[in-house]
Amino acid sequence: VLLSAEPSSNPAHGARRAAHALALGGRAASLFLAVACCSLLLNGARSNSATADEPAVAAVFGGEIKPILTAKCGACHGADDPSGRVDFSRIGDQPSILRSRKLWRKAIAQLEAGTMPPQDEEPLTPDERNRLLAWLRPAAAAVDCANPANRDPGPALVRRLSLAEYNNTVRDLFGFEFNAADAVGMSDDAGAGNSFGNLAAALAMPPTLVDKYFAAADKVLDRLFCAELSSSIDGNIEERARIARETMFGVKSRAWSKPDAAVGPPEGVAPREAARQIARQFVRRAWRRSVESDEIEQLLKLYDLADRNGESYPRCVRLMLKGVLVSPNFLFRIEADGAPDGSQPVRRVDDHELAVRLSYFIWSSMPDDQLIELADQRLLTAPGPSNVAVKLSGKLIGVPNGNSPSSAERAFDGDSWTVYESNVSEGSWLGLDLGEPRVIKRVRYAGRPGDPRRMLNGKFQGSSTADFSADVVELASVDQPPENERYGALDVSAPQAVRYVRYLVPKEGWGNVAELEFWGLTPGTVLEQQVKRMLSDLKSRALTENFAANWLQIRNVALARPSTEFFPDYTPDVRKALYDETATFFDKLREEDRSLLEMLDADYTYLNEELAKFYKLPAVSGKEMRRVSLAPDSHRGGLLGMGSILSLTSHTSRTSPTLRGKWILDVLFGAPPPPPPAGVSVLKDEAEKGKEPQTFREKMSRHSADPACAACHTKMDPLGYALENYNAVGIWREADGARPLDTSGELPGGEKINGAGQLKELIHKRQDQFVTNLAEQMLVYALGRELDYYDDCPLDEIKGSLVRGEYRFSALVMAITASYPFQQRRAAEATGASAVISGSNP
């Protein structure tokens, strides 16, 4: 399965497919065949079969299309100073037509919007326009995915860590939180033009930033070495930093709580040798690859330098660590160039590179120990069913007698600082329903910091019954108290498959346990296993924070400024709850591996007390977001029923059907209308003085009647009008003040919609376009670059997998990690297919 995205490795097979494509092209000269294929493609039913009609598309271009382009577009888009760097004169032969697929798509959008040729140029005749469109539509889709020449993983990228990635990497490297934005004012990389904050091309490295990396390294190390003013930091962070330095220096737990603690190398080890060992351990994690010994020796020069200056042992090590943290090896994600044998233009990424790609995609952070270990053993790229035990996830089960309802979750949150406690001294237990029987190979655990003995004689058990009333299997028992603030692990001597697993608290144990992990076998390849494991880790919230929050634009909820005069209920707490509703909704799709289509419509959402009140829905108690089932008449469910989206697309005092329509086109369907032409004015409230007061709707239509505006507004506005029942902060209303609402509209194709219900139906009909867009967006996020024409085939395959996987969250992530551009890398200098894009990356 892992290899499904690879091009056919059998050349004969590939050639046969290509020949088939040619034959098709010859037999059916009509381009409408390609059109049919293309719409099938959009339905996601098509997988990797060769049906594109490349030669036919090319033939028509030379005879029919190019003359129109030369005559009507050539003045601006010719070889001489091409406007917008679009130069039609360079396109002629079949490969150049193929490579221009992105351009063709833009051209279709411009023609459909009527924005090209511009108004002051000679227009196209209706016939020319029709002929162009009839050719462009199939041309934009014509690609033979079976042809290896059409395979290209895209430019080989060197990527700087984004702000979010930097913060998370520091967190996972040391085990304590650190925010470089607050500490040294590093700016957020997500913003205009770099929608997810992780596009390689946009991640520059100006001097001010390098300066901040130096300052940030100092502040991180201040925290690690207990050199911070302790009043300025969270006690929790302080404790984690202590554990981090004690672990790093091999010092006894709680021996290094004060800055002046005398810390030396372990007994019997020379200081320089001890420093070397620290460096070896640290650098391979920090630089996310195996490290050569000469690289360690180089770092030791810093140790020597500080030593010559008469610095203490910890300070000598500290200087070395600083060198690691400001190194290009830390700040950039670098993959080696060159194929192993120097001949292939494209090579598969190696295990460590794959581990890094995976972890930055799913976690926005460095690989954890298991990924690194698997990469060391070259198992991450291994084909076939895995034999590796992974940390299992499941639904929480247990006797509910913790101190708080969420207390049991703390034993499974991957954080050994948070603790489960029970209010009875014995008899409590907690565990997981694994969903189906799994063979358990190992358990890992951590005790309560300071009180690890409370786990002594605790038992790990499995069962086929949820209440452990029958078939109880002893997995392991804690015979030795775990070391304070460290993990313990036990192998299961006679592994067997069980669906329910638990930890049974010993006498006088008071439930106390910090972490519980059950490791077992799961189906699939090692890669698939790891992706699933990673997705069930809390760290994959990064997908919500860095992918979804940017894609859905809900970060802008913080910028919405509804007038306090009209909307006094829109309090800061409500604002936060609105963001949380959408974020939690997406996060739970991941956590519960649900269908991504639920974003379009769902019979549930997440609310807290404030938000339920704001929406005027039945009461919910507490500040936490809770899953709430929605009644059919609740007017909620799916993204378009969420106040976050509805308020971020509104003006201060009124709704904006245009912005809402634009959000739907742009965010849901990935088809943003072009920005308004320069010099366009906004709604003129006072423009028509002396006339009867108009409805808001009439004012809008006057604006949209302007031909310069109409092409796009006829697409956007009807979608937005359908949502008019939601006011500027997303509250349901039946009228706009004294005036009735008009929620009807007609789309350019003549399709009529009226109200939010029909809008949902319409979107449901175009669900395929939504899925395509979602796959595209997430692929952009995963690759850290904008997509190009050569990404058509991988996208097609990802969509196919997503459909087969019933649109589950994990199906999308899995398909992306298995995709050609994720698995492959351009190895050599621009050759073959890769040569063509070098122009876009000067």
Next chain:
Amino acid sequence: MMSFTSRPISRRTVLRGAGALLALPLLEAMTPRRALGAAAAAQPPVRMGIFSVTGGTVIESWKPETAGPLAKLPSILRSLEPLKDELLVVSGLAQGGRSDGLNGHEHCAYLHLTCAETAKREGGKPFADISVDQFAAQRLGKDTFLPSLELGLNNNQYSFRSPNVTVPFEGNPRLVFERMFRSRKPVVPNWSRRATTPAPAAVADSQSNGERGVIDLVLDQAHGLRRKLGTADQYKLDEYLESVHSVEQRIAFVETRHRQEVLDLAAPGPSQLRLPANLPAEGIPIWKIAQPINDDPEKHADYIRLLAELMVLAFQTDTTRVVTLAAGSDESLFPGVVTVGYERHCHTIEHQGNAGRPEDADPIAREACRQIHAWYTQLFAEMLTRMKQIDEGGSSLLDNSLILYTSYMSNGGHGLEDYPALLAGRAGGALKPGRHLVYDKQAPFANLYVEMLNLMGLETRSFGDALTSRFAGSYNGRLPGMLG
């Protein structure tokens, strides 16, 4: 996707292709005349400041009625009345650059300090041209602790180091202060003593020694990596190398200038140092700074005052000679400042108060815009007053500065003609203020930058689209009458 074709090579193309790394040696040759002669004359250096507000202006309340000597100032400029003799108001400037796929705010912002012929986004990255502040900083910056400062909660992109490398703005005043005085003490330079005492020999302390070791190491690593990478990837490492070099320069500066500043500490210049008293607490997230500012104009004013204080302090202590301050935010609310109508949200007011023709605009919202801009000017006037009080030994800091007060758009409707612009200060005596210059048929905004760079002692014949703009006319890149 379209690759470069055989177009004539412009200066910009050369810069773009070669990258800033290659541009550096070139810059040595462009060192300003004044800087070279600085040791001889006891004259303080000229500083360049840009104070840029959001949302343009309301031109009928900004533009003085007549050209020539400044008479009574219009209402937006009224708070500058006591400083009238220090001002040169320049009317009739326009931006002619094109943009590709940008919204109105981005279009105006990218052109603002660059006057680029074309602005766009490429590979997700803003693309315009080098901005005037960075152009100056690259030439003046090596004489100071920091080449330039960019201050403010700026969501727009103004500063570009090169066509595709942007410079972030710092919104946290504490971090600005920390950056200015990392490993050095604030001290007022004694310009007359400096003119007679040569720079003492460098002393290195163990801290900078360690820092130097780290820098040597990472430079080594970057060179090694660079060799291993294909040419397409190398530019990322080049950028890193160049940036680390600038950190190295800062350390070298600390080493060599440390003694000079120690001498100044014993006998500082005549003016009093005033350190900012209300810096935010350490480790405060930026939203905690931004949110109160957006909601409360008094806090907003205090914040702009604090940034202005930092600009003045940076000039007074010669920490840098180039500062850009982006004031205001479209997202702000202005209750109390705006006293007409019911709307208080800046961006909404800007749009309602502007239209294709001023008479089409909502007059109430337009009055609200006017109130906001008069409020900005008040804060600007406070800064100039302080600069005028700072004695640098016979001349004031304002005398030795060239401060541009303007906006990134000409009005709240993304206007590109009739920009508000005024210069304050005398650029060390090169500029004769107290006048109003008017270019009725519009002149390229870039021409003002050409004039400013020349006033800074950087001989320049063109900048941005000064010669190619559709407003270029027969100005030949200059503003006639500028020097009086």
